[in-house]
Amino acid sequence: xxxxxxxQSSYKEVTDLKIAVLVSGGGTNLQAIIDAIENxxxxxxxxxxxxxxxxxxxxxxxxxxxxxxxxxxxxxxxENREDFNKALLQILKDADxxxxxxxxxxxxxxxxxxxxxxxxxxxxxxxxxxxxCGTGYYGLKVHEKALERGVxxxxxxxxxxxxxxxxxxxxxxxxxxxxxxxxPEVLQKRIMEQAEWKILPMAIDLIANNKVQIRGxxxxxEGYEEETVF
Ligand code: GRF
Numbered sequence: 001x002x003x004x005x006x007x008q009s010s011y012k013e014v015t016d017l018k019i020a021v022l023v024s025g026g027g028t029n030l031q032a033i034i035d036a037i038e039n040x041x042x043x044x045x046x047x048x049x050x051x052x053x054x055x056x057x058x059x060x061x062x063x064x065x066x067x068x069x070x071x072x073x074x075x076x077x078x079e080n081r082e083d084f085n086k087a088l089l090q091i092l093k094d095a096d097x098x099x100x101x102x103x104x105x106x107x108x109x110x111x112x113x114x115x116x117x118x119x120x121x122x123x124x125x126x127x128x129x130x131x132x133c134g135t136g137y138y139g140l141k142v143h144e145k146a147l148e149r150g151v152x153x154x155x156x157x158x159x160x161x162x163x164x165x166x167x168x169x170x171x172x173x174x175x176x177x178x179x180x181x182x183x184p185e186v187l188q189k190r191i192m193e194q195a196e197w198k199i200l201p202m203a204i205d206l207i208a209n210n211k212v213q214i215r216g217x218x219x220x221x222e223g224y225e226e227e228t229v230f
Contacts, residue, residue, distance in 0.1 A: 017208035020049040020097035022105035027059025028192060029103035029124055029200055034066045036201035044208040049095035051088075053107045069095075075107070085110035092117070099207060102161065103200065106138060114163055119214055121161035122207070124200045126191050128173055129157040133166035143184040143191070152178055154187065156195035158203040160214060169219045171212060172199040174229050199229060 021030050030050065036042040050063035050070040063070040071091050078084040089112050092100065102109065102123040114121065125133055125142075131151070132142050146154045155175040160168040174195040178187065206212045211222040221228070 016044050016046045017099055017204075018046055018048040018095075018097045019099045019101050019204065020051060020092060020095050021047055021101045021103050022051045022107070022109075023057055023059035023103055024052060024054050024106040025057050025059065025104050027057060027062045027104065029196055030059050031062050032197035032201055033101070033103065033204060034062065034068070036205070042201050042205040042208065045204060048097055049091075051091060051095075053105070059104070081110075085112055089113050089116060099204070100161075101200070101204065108165075109161060111163055114161060119160060122158055122171065122203060123161050123166070123168075124196050125157045125159065125166055126154075126188065126196060127157065128153070128155045128175060129159060129166055129170060133157075135165050137166070140184045140188060143187045146178070147182060147184060147187065154178055154191060156191055156199060158199050160219070169214050169217050171203045171206070171219050171221070172229055174199050202229070 021033060023030050033042065033047065037045055037047070047068050050059065050068050052060050052070065052072045053074050055072050055074065060070050060072060073087055073091065075081065075084040078087065088110065092113060093116070098120065100117055100121040102121065104124070109121065127133055127137070127142050127146060132145050132154070137145065143154070153175045155173060157173045158171045159166065160171065162168040176191045176194045206221055213220045
């Protein structure tokens with residue numbers, strides 16, 4: 001699936017996939033995307049917008065340095081959640097992306113956005129879904145829970161976003177081994193380095209190059225082999 005333009009791609013020249021990247025914090029995943037576009041690990045892709053709900057997100061600085069348009073709107077600026085949700089939808093519609101990438105975005109994406117961009121939103125989650133995911137599993141909490149449970153392997157998952165929390169079709173996963181002396185912070189960093197910063201750019205490149213198809217609740221990738229990711 002080449003996002004919204006799959007029907008045209010057979011007779012039209014492939015143009016760049018426009019992506020909007022939604023962030024809330026440090027933006028290291030955003031940086032991985034920017035770098036991958038720069039060094040051509042991701043092809044046929046341009047970032048049309050970085051959105052943050054948090055005015056203090058360092059991700060906004062990264063966007064500025066890379067010359068990418070950014071918008072910051074916090075739910076706190078609105079009287080109620082519905083008004084914020086409508087504003088977020090309008091921001092995204094104005095940017096008109098082919099794909100929305102949730103890269104450490106702590107805002108719960110409202111159903112009106114999921115519906116408007118059905119099959120065109122992806123998220124990076126720092127565990128091997130369906131472990132350690134769903135409501136309440138974000139940031140360091142994911143890694144705290146994994147260590148608490150004593151699992152030997154964790155990792156990261158890139159998946160399409162549907163109306164549930166971390167329930168959409170899985171695109172890519174990469175495992176990361178757990179060490180006995182790991183702390184949540186150390187594990188978080190290793191999962192970012194070894195998994196997130198690799199599979200998120202890879203998933204975008206696959207989508208940009210028409211290699212990803214959703215069939216039911218599963219994703220099929222043209223030319224996929226274990227070695228694609230490991
Ligand atoms: C990442 O661990 C991501 O998986 C999670 O939030 C973190 C964001 O980090 N959803 P960054 O802002 O990309 O540095």
